Amino acid sequence: MIxxxxxxxxxxxxxxxETPLLWVLRDNLxxxxxxxxxxxxxxxxxxxxxxxxxxxxxITPVGDVQGKQVVTIEGIAADHAVKQAWLAQEVxxxxxxxxxxxxSAVALLEKKPAPTDSDIDAAMSGNLCRCGxxxxxxxxxxxxSKKNRVKGGSxx
Amino acid sequence: xxxxxxxxRRQFITTSALAGGGLLLACHVxxxxxxxxxAADSSFAPNAFLxxxxxxxxxxxxxxxxxxxxxxxxxxxxxxxxLCCDWEKVTFVPSPVATEYNHAQFGPMMVTGGSTSVRSxxxxxxxxGAAARxxxxxxxxxxWQADPAACRAEKGVIHGPGGKMLTFGKLAAKAARxxxxxxxxxxxxxxxxxxxxxxxxxxxxxxxGTALFSIDVTAPGMLTAVIARPPVFGGKVxxxxxxxxxxxxxxxxxxxxxxGVAVVADGFWPALKGREQLQIVWNEGEGGTVSxxxxxxxxxxxxxxxxxxxxxxxxxxxxxxxxxKRIMAEYELPYLAHATMEPLNCFVDLKKDSCxxxxxxxxxxxxxxxxxxxxxxxxxxxxLETTFLGGGFGRRACPSSDFVVEAxxxxxxxxxxxxxxxxxxxxxxxxxxxPMWFDRITACLDGQGLPLAWHHRIVGQSIIAxxxxxxxxxxxxxxxxxxEGAADTPYAIPNLQVELHSPRNAVPVxxxxxVGHSHTAFVMESFLDELAHTAxxxxxxxxxxxxTRYPRHLKVLETAAQKSGWGSPLAKxxxxxxxxxxSFGSFVAQVAEVSxxxxxxxxxxxxxxxxxxxxxxxxxxxxxxxxxxxxxxxxAALYGAITLKNGRVEQGNFHDYPLLRLAAMPLVEVHIIESxxxxxxxxEPGVPPIAPAVANxxxxxxxxxxxxxxxxxxxxxxxxxxxx
Numbered sequence: 001m002i003x004x005x006x007x008x009x010x011x012x013x014x015x016x017x018e019t020p021l022l023w024v025l026r027d028n029l030x031x032x033x034x035x036x037x038x039x040x041x042x043x044x045x046x047x048x049x050x051x052x053x054x055x056x057x058x059i060t061p062v063g064d065v066q067g068k069q070v071v072t073i074e075g076i077a078a079d080h081a082v083k084q085a086w087l088a089q090e091v092x093x094x095x096x097x098x099x100x101x102x103x104s105a106v107a108l109l110e111k112k113p114a115p116t117d118s119d120i121d122a123a124m125s126g127n128l129c130r131c132g133x134x135x136x137x138x139x140x141x142x143x144x145s146k147k148n149r150v151k152g153g154s155x156x
Numbered sequence: 157x158x159x160x161x162x163x164x165r166r167q168f169i170t171t172s173a174l175a176g177g178g179l180l181l182a183c184h185v186x187x188x189x190x191x192x193x194x195a196a197d198s199s200f201a202p203n204a205f206l207x208x209x210x211x212x213x214x215x216x217x218x219x220x221x222x223x224x225x226x227x228x229x230x231x232x233x234x235x236x237x238x239l240c241c242d243w244e245k246v247t248f249v250p251s252p253v254a255t256e257y258n259h260a261q262f263g264p265m266m267v268t269g270g271s272t273s274v275r276s277x278x279x280x281x282x283x284x285g286a287a288a289r290x291x292x293x294x295x296x297x298x299x300w301q302a303d304p305a306a307c308r309a310e311k312g313v314i315h316g317p318g319g320k321m322l323t324f325g326k327l328a329a330k331a332a333r334x335x336x337x338x339x340x341x342x343x344x345x346x347x348x349x350x351x352x353x354x355x356x357x358x359x360x361x362x363x364x365g366t367a368l369f370s371i372d373v374t375a376p377g378m379l380t381a382v383i384a385r386p387p388v389f390g391g392k393v394x395x396x397x398x399x400x401x402x403x404x405x406x407x408x409x410x411x412x413x414x415x416g417v418a419v420v421a422d423g424f425w426p427a428l429k430g431r432e433q434l435q436i437v438w439n440e441g442e443g444g445t446v447s448x449x450x451x452x453x454x455x456x457x458x459x460x461x462x463x464x465x466x467x468x469x470x471x472x473x474x475x476x477x478x479x480x481k482r483i484m485a486e487y488e489l490p491y492l493a494h495a496t497m498e499p500l501n502c503f504v505d506l507k508k509d510s511c512x513x514x515x516x517x518x519x520x521x522x523x524x525x526x527x528x529x530x531x532x533x534x535x536x537x538x539x540l541e542t543t544f545l546g547g548g549f550g551r552r553a554c555p556s557s558d559f560v561v562e563a564x565x566x567x568x569x570x571x572x573x574x575x576x577x578x579x580x581x582x583x584x585x586x587x588x589x590x591p592m593w594f595d596r597i598t599a600c601l602d603g604q605g606l607p608l609a610w611h612h613r614i615v616g617q618s619i620i621a622x623x624x625x626x627x628x629x630x631x632x633x634x635x636x637x638x639x640e641g642a643a644d645t646p647y648a649i650p651n652l653q654v655e656l657h658s659p660r661n662a663v664p665v666x667x668x669x670x671v672g673h674s675h676t677a678f679v680m681e682s683f684l685d686e687l688a689h690t691a692x693x694x695x696x697x698x699x700x701x702x703x704t705r706y707p708r709h710l711k712v713l714e715t716a717a718q719k720s721g722w723g724s725p726l727a728k729x730x731x732x733x734x735x736x737x738x739s740f741g742s743f744v745a746q747v748a749e750v751s752x753x754x755x756x757x758x759x760x761x762x763x764x765x766x767x768x769x770x771x772x773x774x775x776x777x778x779x780x781x782x783x784x785x786x787x788x789x790x791x792a793a794l795y796g797a798i799t800l801k802n803g804r805v806e807q808g809n810f811h812d813y814p815l816l817r818l819a820a821m822p823l824v825e826v827h828i829i830e831s832x833x834x835x836x837x838x839x840e841p842g843v844p845p846i847a848p849a850v851a852n853x854x855x856x857x858x859x860x861x862x863x864x865x866x867x868x869x870x871x872x873x874x875x876x877x878x879x880x
Contacts, residue, residue, distance in 0.1 A: 032365065032372040032374075033365020034365075035497075037499070078364060083363050087363065090355060094498075094545060096497040096547060127818070130496060131547065132786065133780075133783070134818040
């Protein structure tokens, strides 16, 4: 039995510990927001956060997340600055890669609230988008960062 | 926000039943009895695209597959503009497969392709909206005993004399009992929605993980299958030992299908682990002998021999024969994979007398009929529900319905609902591909340096031969898609000959975003650039001189030059290239700025894109599709190549079939020409010009002309070395 937290909830899964986390999320837990794209950690469609770090769930054995905190796209609030910026910039096209893109962007902004273009290049280049939404992704990350900082500034 | 997201079919039926008494414009609504009975009268109406609920909801039933191009917004906008409803109340549902939803131009099939969604549906959906508006006005006028001419519709409300008002929802039941006008009148005057950059209705579902793609479909008791496929095209199972696979926990069954051997399990991972344990001896047949290196030689040999003539103006051969200076160039383009982000997959629930398919199809009628054939059912016993498509690019409109057929074959043996999923490697190695091409052009110039004769031979497989489209699209041996963009070039060339060879081989080929234009634009626009430089002319002015009879081409070209600062100085080592191409009823010019470092790494810094696509529904969608086409085309131009050796596809995943990544994304500026011309396509026309624009910019930056794609560092380094 593997015990870990997904989006704040404790989950117990009876699975072969070698099973990639992605397939446990999808096939065992019914969380289909994280997508299968390559199975090799090459495209980022399966990106989730594990203890606050973005990871490719398609190459993460579920045994490795025992006792850890996993956050998926379903665990990011609808009013999160990144999701709101994604809507405002009209990023999505086919939409298949976007959960992974958003998970990488959320993690980037948690680590670097005011990322430079090269920070964005480094953090986001593991996420492929066949529809070519990269320009809008960059704009949306800057917009979310700005909104966060304005909000943060007013609090202090 | 939630009301903006697309409902599932079941939610929709439930809502419909609850919101009984609505206005349904449908002569036959194939959603089942519960839906039909929800309408006061479902037998009178001429179309099946619109439903207005007594709860004020406006539901547009969309007969095009959503694969990124925004049809779940653009098509509802067409209806809503004429209906004069409140856009905030508009939702969409994907249509079922039924004749009412057939393509308005492509014959008796429901299909999404050819950048035709807006073009082909503009009139039909506008009329659907207008008819409903007239009926709502008539209902209100009757209610008030007023003259309909004194009533008007605005934002979901009918306004009558003396300030009277009734909402669409309140009028729906009454309107549903009226006769559908045969010739509804379209609105005159300014547009309230069309031409405005409205937000997409499907975006909320796409960012919160709820958008249902085919791969997300589940059902009670569903099994998952992966298929072991032959290593070469046409290979067959010679010997199978499934005992070890069957011993893998979770594996339920191993079944033979035409595509190979399917391992069926209670999840994807056990199915994959089971597949690894299969012991199969394959009979490779002829497929094991195919190699792209040998094909390239054969194509080059064919290019030296006469082909079928696709275009003949004047006498290019005779003029070239007499010419003192001939310019000859050969171009090579590789096979390309569609590489949709969502690998192909299909859900099937097959029962004795019915079959439910849920998948991301671009070609629903063909896929449904194929499923029926395989299942031994009648087409009407098969229900195909279209999910969101995680990319399409033509791959999910496959005349052989390959990914549906294999899933139904598996389902015939499982007895449970089953989803067949391709791994990335399966998806990339099992075909289909954009064909490999070889082109040879010989030309000579007149006294002003303009082309006097142009002789072009094209060699590559026909994507249409052997499909149901052959009779319509292959004329006298010439597949129109093999020569489009070349045989119909707008450039003024007095002696022009275009010839075609269509060799056949085992590699499966298919349309790939922008179809023939993905090949011909590179060849035409590269060679034209070469001629301009040979003549000592500016490539932009050179094109202008050849397009004097084509104002729309000229306008996008001139705008691209102006917006890009054509002719202004660039930093050392940088170059600017221009290309222009008409496709799918639209005109696109692009200027690329590139630089090349010592390692042969090409960097595309900026792309200025100008499109004239006629009348526009949603300018932000047009812009997004141009951005998308540029990235799609850049992935091919910089990295894309599928090669075969001993019959085996040498690429399998994104490490050896790379796509453009965010760090390599150029700045893209899109400019849209204001136009009242008929609408053109936008899904594909952004792709063709980018490869030649980049190759031409590379020449401007380095003096190196590269005539084969992709523009890999090794190739560019070698070209630089050869130059010095």
